[in-house]
Amino acid sequence: MSDLLMQINPGLFIIAAGMLCALVPLHAVRKAVMIVAPIVAAYFLFQGYSSGTGLAGELTIAGIDLTTYRLDRLSLIWGYVFCFAGLLNGIFAFHEKAHISDASALIYTGAGLGAVMAGDLLTLFLFWELTAVSSVFLVWAGGPRAYGAGLRYLGMHVLSGVLLLAGAIMYQRYSGTFFFDGNEIGLGVPGGWLMLLGIGIKAGFPLLHTWIQDAYPKASVTGTVVLATFSTKMAIYALARGFAGEEILIYIGAIMTLFPVFFAVIENDLRKVLAYSLNNQLGFMVCGIGVGTAMAMNGVAGQVVLHVIFKALLFMSMGAVLHRVGTAKASELGGLFRTMPWTTVACLIGAASIAAFPLFAAFVTKAMIIAAVFEEHHYIVYLCLLFASAGVMEHSGIKVPYFAFFSHDSGKRPKEAPWNMLLAMGLASLFCIVLAWPWGGYQMLYNLMPDVAAAGEYVPYTVNHVITQLQLLFAAMFAFALLKRLKVYPPERRAQILDFDWFWRRPAVSVLKWLDVMGARVEAYGGHAVKRGVSGVQRKLFEIFSPAGAMSAEAPSGIASVLTAAILAAALALVYFVG
Amino acid sequence: MSEHHDAPVDNDDIHPVSKKFLWLANPKVKNNFIWFTVAGLILTVLIGYFFPTKHPAPWEFGVLYAISFGVIGFVAYSIVVFSAWPLFKWLSRPEDYYGESDDGDQDV
Numbered sequence: 001m002s003d004l005l006m007q008i009n010p011g012l013f014i015i016a017a018g019m020l021c022a023l024v025p026l027h028a029v030r031k032a033v034m035i036v037a038p039i040v041a042a043y044f045l046f047q048g049y050s051s052g053t054g055l056a057g058e059l060t061i062a063g064i065d066l067t068t069y070r071l072d073r074l075s076l077i078w079g080y081v082f083c084f085a086g087l088l089n090g091i092f093a094f095h096e097k098a099h100i101s102d103a104s105a106l107i108y109t110g111a112g113l114g115a116v117m118a119g120d121l122l123t124l125f126l127f128w129e130l131t132a133v134s135s136v137f138l139v140w141a142g143g144p145r146a147y148g149a150g151l152r153y154l155g156m157h158v159l160s161g162v163l164l165l166a167g168a169i170m171y172q173r174y175s176g177t178f179f180f181d182g183n184e185i186g187l188g189v190p191g192g193w194l195m196l197l198g199i200g201i202k203a204g205f206p207l208l209h210t211w212i213q214d215a216y217p218k219a220s221v222t223g224t225v226v227l228a229t230f231s232t233k234m235a236i237y238a239l240a241r242g243f244a245g246e247e248i249l250i251y252i253g254a255i256m257t258l259f260p261v262f263f264a265v266i267e268n269d270l271r272k273v274l275a276y277s278l279n280n281q282l283g284f285m286v287c288g289i290g291v292g293t294a295m296a297m298n299g300v301a302g303q304v305v306l307h308v309i310f311k312a313l314l315f316m317s318m319g320a321v322l323h324r325v326g327t328a329k330a331s332e333l334g335g336l337f338r339t340m341p342w343t344t345v346a347c348l349i350g351a352a353s354i355a356a357f358p359l360f361a362a363f364v365t366k367a368m369i370i371a372a373v374f375e376e377h378h379y380i381v382y383l384c385l386l387f388a389s390a391g392v393m394e395h396s397g398i399k400v401p402y403f404a405f406f407s408h409d410s411g412k413r414p415k416e417a418p419w420n421m422l423l424a425m426g427l428a429s430l431f432c433i434v435l436a437w438p439w440g441g442y443q444m445l446y447n448l449m450p451d452v453a454a455a456g457e458y459v460p461y462t463v464n465h466v467i468t469q470l471q472l473l474f475a476a477m478f479a480f481a482l483l484k485r486l487k488v489y490p491p492e493r494r495a496q497i498l499d500f501d502w503f504w505r506r507p508a509v510s511v512l513k514w515l516d517v518m519g520a521r522v523e524a525y526g527g528h529a530v531k532r533g534v535s536g537v538q539r540k541l542f543e544i545f546s547p548a549g550a551m552s553a554e555a556p557s558g559i560a561s562v563l564t565a566a567i568l569a570a571a572l573a574l575v576y577f578v579g
Numbered sequence: 580m581s582e583h584h585d586a587p588v589d590n591d592d593i594h595p596v597s598k599k600f601l602w603l604a605n606p607k608v609k610n611n612f613i614w615f616t617v618a619g620l621i622l623t624v625l626i627g628y629f630f631p632t633k634h635p636a637p638w639e640f641g642v643l644y645a646i647s648f649g650v651i652g653f654v655a656y657s658i659v660v661f662s663a664w665p666l667f668k669w670l671s672r673p674e675d676y677y678g679e680s681d682d683g684d685q686d687v
Contacts, residue, residue: 145679148677148679149679261659262659262662262663262666265659265660265662265663265666266663266666266667266670266671335604337597337600337603338592338593338594338597338601338604339592339593339594339597340594341594341596341597341600342596374634374636379636379637382636383651386648386651386652386655387651387655387658389652389655390651390652390655390656390659391655391656391659393652393656394656394659394660406603406604409604413592416594463626463630464627464630464631464632464633467623467626467627467630468623468627468632468648469648470619470623471620471623471624471627471646471648471649471652472648472649472651472652473652474616474619474620474623474649474652475620475648475649475650475651475652475653475656476652476653476655476656477616477619478613478616478617478619478620478653479652479653479656479657479660480656480660481612481613481616482613483657483660485610485613488660488661489660490660490663490664490667493667493671494674495667495671495672495673495674496671496672496673496674496675496676496677497667497670497671497672498670498671498672498676499670505677506677
């Protein structure tokens with residue numbers, strides 16, 4: 001029996017738990033399931049890796065060989081941190097009586113875990129789409145104001161999946177298999193660019209990133225914490241698995257580290273600031289994948305682990321503020337350390353971790369990525385990463401804790417966060433410190449990295465590294481204090497800050513409305529001839545794209561359609577039962 | 580931008596743990612925080628001078644290796660902050676610009 005269970009992708013256990021949550025009306029039972037399910041999945045990962053599972057869950061459907069479960073060092077580290085994040089989310093949301101959110105959070109967690117454990121592109125695609133369908137409910141849990149953002153979120157994610165599938169089918173035609181492993185994909189194979197674009201949407205590539213800042217701050221208090229973990233890191237995994245060493249990623253990553261810094265400084269909503277900060281941190285990871293050396297890939301894997309934890313910690317602290325105060329706008333906050341001391345400490349630990357202070361989380365792993373960039377002589381990119389590190393200090397290291405908990409006294413005296421939120425933040429804080437601890441702490445993280453031997457060669461706690469990093473951070477803090485004293489630091493003001501999504505939320509919508517009006521006029525004047533032309537185009541499209549059409553003649557797209565339909569049916573069933 | 584003022588401290592409202600840290604809100608502490616950063620900067624420059632990096636970057640010639648990270652940190656931070664003024668002018672719009680409420684209010 002246990003041998004059989006070892007053959008099953010553990011993401012499916014959590015998805016099954018999510019389905020169960022959708023049917024269970026008892027709050028306590030649902031919450032217990034939310035906490036236990038990730039622990040069980042982590043247990044199966046541990047047992048599976050210890051017994052050398054490797055590739056498992058091999059199926060043949062409609063002549064297509066699928067490898068639904070792959071457990072190696074790269075997927076293992078992602079798997080563990082996804083399970084840990086699931087546990088944190090379960091604890092953090094313990095107080096919340098939200099039937100739909102509980103189910104969708106678990107299904108989303110399971111889909112994320114399933115995706116990083118997928119051995120082939122088709123299985124990856126299925127879980128990829130399931131993350132989109134399940135997580136949109138977490139966005140909508142933010143209330144009516146999140147409805148539009150949820151639709152845009154869903155649109156971007158479905159587009160991402162479609163591009164991934166299109167690329168995967170092209171790759172399958174070329175290689176004869178959907179199976180993929182280290183650097184077998186790349187940009188040199190048919191479909192490589194399509195897959196990179198699809199993955200790039202989820203990874204928050206420049207210009208494709210806006211769904212993160214649009215949806216995450218509008219989601220519910222607990223929803224944002226869940227959302228911030230899986231989709232983007234799943235995309236980083238797909239890049240690490242298929243595109244390591246692609247040089248273009250170095251430059252894409254460098255741009256990703258830079259541009260969010262400039263948006264974050266003018267943004268008033270502190271959860272949106274953290275969403276930009278998320279983009280910036282993803283840039284470090286993408287950059288490391290582009291370098292692709294053993295040290296860089298270790299740095300990326302380690303950074304993913306720590307980023308999941310400290311970003312969850314920061315979102316949890318701002319979530320606690322939002323839960324108690326009712327807003328996360330910097331202009332409305334200040335002085336909350338008076339009544340929320342433990343939340344303040346948690347936020348400060350998260351801030352120190354993301355800013356890479358010695359003894360705190362990112363000090364080890366971010367330095368590995370930057371050192372790998374330096375070793376490969378990408379000096380301009382190296383400078384960009386140092387610039388971005390000072391930027392991280394600005395928005396996440398100083399701005400978020402300062403304006404929420406210190407700054408002026410807003411006069412607000414909220415209660416401290418509920419015990420479960422404090423417990424989740426405490427657990428995350430503990431790991432932020434333990435995994436960067438010089439004496440046996442970061443070595444635990446090293447033991448999980450893809451290349452343990454290479455990881456052991458990098459010694460983070462040298463006098464030079466500690467001093468240079470502290471110098472950078474002290475200089476940034478000095479600049480903050482000086483600019484504040486000179487009253488040059490910009491005040492926090494309520495506003496909508498335009499980002500690249502303006503192009504499709506304003507001009508593109510206007511063009512579509514104009515086309516709609518013009519179409520109606522042409523139809524009114526053109527009459528029969530126009531209608532005949534339109535129906536001719538529709539008939540042609542049906543001949544090509546329908547299930548019996550030319551594009552579906554090949555088995556891969558046919559089976560993919562069936563599987564996609566199955567996922568959508570499952571989602572509909574979920575909504576039906578939950579609703 | 581909403582106006583704020585430091586509210587008088589009513590110790591009854593303060594969390595017991597926070598009572599030991601109310602000095603953080605003291606204007607003198609806030610004003611003198613800058614000297615803490617100056618001290619940290621000087622200390623790291625001095626120690627950095629005696630512990631040069633094994634692989635200096637191309638721009639770390641002469642004794643610049645001892646201050647290069649400080650210069651990068653200060654300049655980068657200042658660029659980001661100074662850029663905020665024109666960027667806010669260029670990119671900010673009223674909160675209801677897209678016709679969607681974006682007030683961030685949630686259930687308390």
